[in-house]
Amino acid sequence: MELTFKQYNTIRLIVVMILAMIIGNMIVLKNFFIPIILLVISSLLLIYLRKNVKGVIADERDYAMGGKAAFLAMQVYSWVAVAGMFLFWAFSDINPFYKPIAMTLAFSTCILMLLYSVIFRYYNKINLTDKKLIYSVFVLALFLAIFLVFSLRLFSGEDNWICQNGQWVEHGHPSFPAPTTNCD
Amino acid sequence: MRNKIKELRTKMNITQEELAEKAGVRRETIVFLEQDKYNPSLKLAHDVAKSLKTTIDKLFIFEN
Numbered sequence: 001m002e003l004t005f006k007q008y009n010t011i012r013l014i015v016v017m018i019l020a021m022i023i024g025n026m027i028v029l030k031n032f033f034i035p036i037i038l039l040v041i042s043s044l045l046l047i048y049l050r051k052n053v054k055g056v057i058a059d060e061r062d063y064a065m066g067g068k069a070a071f072l073a074m075q076v077y078s079w080v081a082v083a084g085m086f087l088f089w090a091f092s093d094i095n096p097f098y099k100p101i102a103m104t105l106a107f108s109t110c111i112l113m114l115l116y117s118v119i120f121r122y123y124n125k126i127n128l129t130d131k132k133l134i135y136s137v138f139v140l141a142l143f144l145a146i147f148l149v150f151s152l153r154l155f156s157g158e159d160n161w162i163c164q165n166g167q168w169v170e171h172g173h174p175s176f177p178a179p180t181t182n183c184d
Numbered sequence: 185m186r187n188k189i190k191e192l193r194t195k196m197n198i199t200q201e202e203l204a205e206k207a208g209v210r211r212e213t214i215v216f217l218e219q220d221k222y223n224p225s226l227k228l229a230h231d232v233a234k235s236l237k238t239t240i241d242k243l244f245i246f247e248n
Contacts, residue, residue: 059209060225061216 001052008053015042074116081105096177111150118142186245190218192236206235 003011019042023035050057058066088102122139129135159172161179168178193203200218204211208231216222217232224232226240233243 055205056208056210059213060228061213061222062210 002054003049003052005053005055005057008049008057011049012046015046074112078109078112081109085109099177107150111146114146185223186220186247187217187243188245189214189232189236189243192238192243193218196236203232203235207231 019038022038026032026035082105085102085105088098088105092099092102118139122135126132126135159174161168161174162171163169163183166183168183170178189203193200198206200211200214204214207214207228209228213222213228214232217224229240229244233240236243
């Protein structure tokens with residue numbers, strides 16, 4: 001099956017629209033399993049369709065523009081996130097829910113910067129080194145280590161709210177207020 | 185940097201689409217090149233020159 005770039009773009013748009021509708025509904029229904037499966041299936045479908053597109057999908061000008069756009073988007077996001085972080089932190093006395101938002105913005109900016117630096121260094125070095133495999137494994141290990149550290153920090157339950165005798169009790173120093181749901 | 189892409193393409197009687205296909209780029213890139221709005225990589229310059237049966241130095245005019 002051969003597709004033109006226009007046909008591929010139309011199908012991609014339809015897939016994204018259907019995905020957005022289903023994921024939106026599934027999140028409301030608190031079902032996260034179906035969205036993940038759908039994301040994987042649609043990604044595989046789009047990869048398959050992309051391979052069947054006749055002609056060039058993207059060339060060096062697109063990649064050059066993409067690089068510039070990505071860099072600018074990263075800078076804009078970082079500035080907005082940092083400004084938002086300070087604002088939410090400053091007003092966290094009014095509403096304690098602002099604190100986790102501020103923390104999320106701060107951490108997401110840090111992760112974005114870190115990823116950018118690692119990927120930039122990777123591309124900068126990979127063409128110069130003869131030990132491509134070793135370097136790739138090293139970068140992958142670094143990514144996994146960072147992911148592991150953040151996962152441990154997020155899911156360790158060290159600083160969290162625990163349900164004890166029908167009440168939410170602080171465990172450690174959670175940076176967010178107690179859940180508003182009933183504690184049974 | 186100016187270029188003679190449009191001039192040579194018209195002489196060869198080929199469309200932007202055909203030139204793009206020969207050079208392995210999208211048609212929009214040929215539009216940008218013809219309007220001197222994009223400086224191509226050495227490889228693309230070579231591919232476009234080859235597609236137009238000429239050389240880079242004849243196709244692109246470097247100005248100080």
